[in-house]
C-alpha cells in the first residue's frame with residue numbers, strides 16, 4: 001500500500017508540475033512523464049487512463065528496440081519526435097486543390113477518387129469544399145438505431161469508460177512489445193467499435209468517416225469488440241496515398257470476438273511514399289491482434305499493403321474458443337526501395353480451431369520483402385487445423401522475396417499444411433498477352449491482379465476495385 | 481502481305497534460321513512442314529516479336545511496314561496473330577477478361593471505341609458456339625487446367641474474336657481428337673477471305689485435308705528448301721523428308 005501511495009504522489013507531482021503549456025498545440029520533441037500527462041489532460045482523460053499510460057511508459061523504458069534480419073533502417077531517435085500536435089487549423093491547411101502537390105492529385109485521378117474526397121484526403125480545409133456533416137449524420141443515426149457504438153477512442157474513454165476499461169489492453173497488453181508499449185503510453189487517436197449481442201452491424205464501418213475529424217494519428221489505437229452473435233465488417237485506411245509529416249507510425253489494433261461473433265477487418269494501406277527523392281517515407285510498425293475468445297467465433301484479416309518505406313506487421317489471431325476460426329489474406333506490394341516484413345501468427349489454443357493463411361507478395365524494382373508466419377498449436381488444441389499458402393511474385397531481377405514459415409506443434413492431432421511458391425513474372429505470360437495486342441504495362445497489371453485474386457475476392461466489393469487500381473498505380477514503371 | 485527476306489536468326493549464338501525467304505499474299509493459306517527442330521516455331525516467334533532471338537540479317541515486312549521495328553503489341557494490333565504451340569496458363573485472369581482487353585486494345589489502335597458489353601457478349605457467345613466450347617470456359621482462368629485440345633480450341637476462339645489479317649498457327653492440330661480437328665479447321669476456314677491470310681505449321685497431312693492450303697513449304701535446317709502446292713504435302717506424307725534433303729543438297 002505504501003509503495004502505491006508513493007507512486008501516486010510521484011505521479012501527482014508530474015501531473016501538476018509539468019512545464020508544458022496546456023494551451024499550446026504541440027509539445028516540444030521528447031518523451032517523459034510530463035508529456036504523457038499533457039496528452040492525457042489534452043484529451044480530458046480520467047486518472048485511470050493516465051495511470052495506464054504511465055504503466056506502459058515504464059515498461060517501455062525497460063525495453064529494447066527490436067532488430068530484424070530483413071529490415072534495414074537507421075535507428076530512430078525517440079527523443080526527437082513530438083508526441084502531440086493538435087489537428088491543423090483550417091487557416092494553416094491548403095485552401096484549395098491548387099495548393100496541393102500536382103503529383104498527388106495525379107495519383108488521385110488515376111485511382112478514380114471523387115473530386116470532393118480528393119480535397120479531404122490532401123488535407124485541404126474541407127469545410128470550404130464540401131459539407132460532410134450530412135453524410136456523417138445519417139450514418140451515425142443508422143448505427144445508433146442498431147445500438148452499435150462507433151467513435152474515436154478518445155470519445156470512448158470519456159463516454160464508455162467501463163467498456164474501454166474492460167477490453168483495452170486485454171488483447172495487446174501494454175508491455176507486449178516495444179512499439180505496443182510506446183503506443184500505449186502516447187496514443188492520441190484511433191477508433192472504438194462495440195457491437196452488442198446478436199446485432200449485425202447494418203453497414204461497413206470505415207475509418208474514412210473519421211478522416212475529416214482529425215489528422216491520421218502517428219500512434220493510433222483501435223479497439224473493436226463484437227459481443228455474442230454479433231458481426232461487423234471494418235475497413236481501415238483508403239487507397240489514396242496518405243500524406244503524413246510523421247515518419248514513425250506505431251499503431252495498435254485489438255479485436256475481441258465473443259461467442260459466435262464474426263469480425264472482418266480489411267485494410268488497404270497506401271502511405272504517401274514520399275517525394276521524388278523518397279523523402280517522407282513512412283516507417284510502419286503495427287501490432288494487430290485478434291482474440292477469438294468465444295466458442296465458434298471468427299476473425300478475418302484481409303490486407304493490401306503498399307506505400308510505406310518500411311512495413312513491419314503481423315496481424316494475429318489467438319484462437320481460444322472451441323471451433324473458433326482465424327483467417328489471414330494478404331497482398332503486399334513493394335517497389336522502388338521499399339522493405340516489408342509482414343506475416344501473421346495463428347495461435348491455436350482451443351479444440352477444433354481452424355486457421356487459413358493466404359499470403360501473396362509482389363516485389364518489383366529493388367525492393368525486398370519477407371513473409372514471416374507462425375502457426376502454433378497448444379497442447380489443448382485437439383484437432384486444430386491450419387492451411388497456409390504463401391506465394392511470391394518477382395518482377396525484374398533486382399528484388400527479393402523470402403519466406404519464413406515457423407511451426408510449433410504441441411498436439412499430435414493437429415493438421416498443418418504449408419504450400420509456398422516463388423515465381424518470376426512469366427516472360428511467356430507477358431508475351432502471350434502482348435501478342436494479343438495488350439500493352440506491356442496492362443499485361444503486367446493483369447497478371448499481377450490474377451495472382452492476387454484469392455485475396456481480392458475476400459475484400460468488400462468497392463474496396464476490391466480500389467485495391468486493383470492501387471496495385472496498378474504502385475507497379476507503374478516496374479517493367480520496361 | 482508478309483514478306484520475309486533472307487532471314488538469319490540466332491539463339492544464344494547458335495544460328496537457327498539461315499537465310500529464310502517467304503512471301504505470303506492476302507487471300508492465301510500457306511502450310512510449313514519440316515522435321516523437329518528445323519526452326520518452324522522460331523520463324524513464327526520471330527515474326528511475332530518474342531524476346532531472345534537475334535536477327536543477324538534479313539528483313540520482315542508486313543503490309544509494307546518493317547516488322548522488326550515494331551513492339552510486340554504493335555504487331556498484334558497491325559493484325560498479326562500467333563496461335564501458340566504451347567499456350568501458357570495465366571492463373572486468376574479470366575478468359576473473358578483477356579479476350580475483352582485484347583479486343584479493346586486492338587480496337588483502340590484502329591481508332592475505335594470500346595466495344596459495348598452486350599455486343600461483346602453476343603460476339604463471344606457466337607464464336608464460342610461455333611467452336612463447340614462450353615460457356616463456362618469464359619469464366620475460367622486463361623488456359624488453366626485446360627486439356628491440350630481445349631487450349632488449342634481456345635487459341636482459335638481468340639482468333640475468331642480478334643479477326644487477324646494474318647494468323648500464324650503453330651501445330652494447331654497437335655493433341656486434337658478427330659472431332660476437335662474438324663471444329664478447329666472449320667474455325668480457320670471461316671476466317672479465310674480475300675483480305676486475310678493463314679500461315680500454318682503442321683506435321684500432318686490430315687489437317688490439310690480440312691484446311692486445304694494454296695502453298696506448301698518444306699523448312700529444313702533453317703531454310704525453305706522446297707515449295708509446292710497441296711500435293712507436296714501428300715508426297716511428304718508418303719516419302720518423309722530425306723529425299724528433299726538430298727535434292728536440296730544436290
Ligand SMILES: Nc1ncnc2c1ncn2[C@@H]1O[C@H](COP(=O)(O)OP(=O)(O)OP(=O)(O)O)[C@@H](O)[C@H]1O
Pocket residue numbers: 491492496514515516517518519520521522523532
Ligand atoms: N531458347 C532457345 N535456346 C536454345 N536453343 C533453342 C531455343 N529456342 C529454339 N532453340 C533451338 O532451335 C531449334 C529450332 O527450334 P524450333 O522450336 O523452331 O523447331 P520446330 O521446327 O518448331 O520443331 P518442332 O517440330 O519440334 O516444334 C531447335 O534445335 C531448338 O532446340
Ligand SMILES: [Mg+2]
Pocket residue numbers: 520521522565650
Ligand atoms: Mg515447333
